[in-house]
Amino acid sequence: MSFPAVLHAEWIKVRSLRSLVGSLISVFLATAGLTILVCATLGRPEPDSTDFDPILFSYYGLNFGQMAALTFGAIAMAAEYKNGGIRVSLGAVPNRGLFYGAKLAVIGGLVFVVGLVTSLTSFLSGQALMDKGFGIGIGDPGALRAVVGCALYLALLSLLAAGLAALLRSVTGAMSVLVPMFLIVPFVVGDVSQGGSAADFLPDRAGRQILLLHPEGPLGHWSGMAVLMAWSGLTVGAGWWALRRRDA
Numbered sequence: 001m002s003f004p005a006v007l008h009a010e011w012i013k014v015r016s017l018r019s020l021v022g023s024l025i026s027v028f029l030a031t032a033g034l035t036i037l038v039c040a041t042l043g044r045p046e047p048d049s050t051d052f053d054p055i056l057f058s059y060y061g062l063n064f065g066q067m068a069a070l071t072f073g074a075i076a077m078a079a080e081y082k083n084g085g086i087r088v089s090l091g092a093v094p095n096r097g098l099f100y101g102a103k104l105a106v107i108g109g110l111v112f113v114v115g116l117v118t119s120l121t122s123f124l125s126g127q128a129l130m131d132k133g134f135g136i137g138i139g140d141p142g143a144l145r146a147v148v149g150c151a152l153y154l155a156l157l158s159l160l161a162a163g164l165a166a167l168l169r170s171v172t173g174a175m176s177v178l179v180p181m182f183l184i185v186p187f188v189v190g191d192v193s194q195g196g197s198a199a200d201f202l203p204d205r206a207g208r209q210i211l212l213l214h215p216e217g218p219l220g221h222w223s224g225m226a227v228l229m230a231w232s233g234l235t236v237g238a239g240w241w242a243l244r245r246r247d248a
Contacts, residue, residue: 006093006102014076014106023072024110027154028118031065035122039129054136055146056211058126062150065118066182066204069111069154073161074174076107077239081169096243100166104159104236111158115151123147142213145221149210152225160203160232166239200224203231 014020038060080086080103093099123146127135136143165174182204189199199205200217209215209224219227 001093001095001098003098003102006098007106009092010103010106013079014110017075017079019075020072020079023068023075024114026068027065027072027111027114028121030068031059031061031118032121032125034061034064035059036125036129037061039126052134053213054127054130054134055123055142055213056208057130058123059119059146059150059211060126061122062208062211063183066154066157067179069115069158070161070178070182071171071175072111073107073158074165074171074178076158077103077162077165078169078171078174097240100240100243104162107162108155108159112151112155115154116148118154119147119150122150146211149221149225153207153210153228156207156225156228156232157203160228160235163232163235163237163239167235167242169242201227203228206231 035058039057080089089099090096093102123143124138127137129135138144138147161174161178164177165171168174168177181202185199185202189202189205200219206219206224207228209217209219210221212221215221215224
């Protein structure tokens with residue numbers, strides 16, 4: 001079976017599961033919706049704020065949108081292990097590398113496309129709703145990088161979740177690791193704009209450097225993204241090891 005044929009089969013799986021379609025829609029609604037609400041309500045930084053970042057402010061809802069991306073990746077991969085479905089999939093596509101690669105390509109590709117629409121909508125609407133003098137344009141330094149970087153960030157998170165789900169063979173197991181990592185730990189260690197500690201190398205903290213106008217701490221825009229890529233590569237590699245060695 002060819003790679004395009006396996007890609008098509010994986011696309012059919014995604015669009016046939018309501019939970020997966022709902023997760024993709026939630027990426028957009030949570031990120032763009034909350035950003036629009038906050039920017040329309042506030043419109044400017046706090047009066048005593050000295051480190052206001054107009055780009056990061058346009059992605060206020062990303063904390064919630066990223067959870068939808070993680071959920072999508074985990075469900076899309078772990079669904080194969082429900083009721084022994086992995087045996088059927090591997091029976092149809094005996095080449096495990098082809099199967100795993102196509103599934104990851106569909107997961108990451110779909111989230112990147114949705115993430116690009118989400119990111120552009122969040123940025124343009126957020127900047128338009130800010131009070132005059134605070135917003136920036138798409139052609140200003142750092143803007144286009146952030147729009148593309150946000151989509152890449154969400155896609156890498158979905159792959160990180162997919163790899164972990166392949167390793168643990170469970171949505172519950174994967175999310176029990178990811179939820180504390182992305183919702184609890186960042187609030188404990190501080191805001192993404194406050195750099196200078198080992199916490200900067202957490203996947204979300206590192207990846208979000210791409211959304212900062214002027215990153216602080218040991219990581220820059222693309223070095224932070226490289227750290228996130230390393231995290232995703234680690235879990236994807238662990239998932240491949242599990243699929244190749246354990247799953248039948």
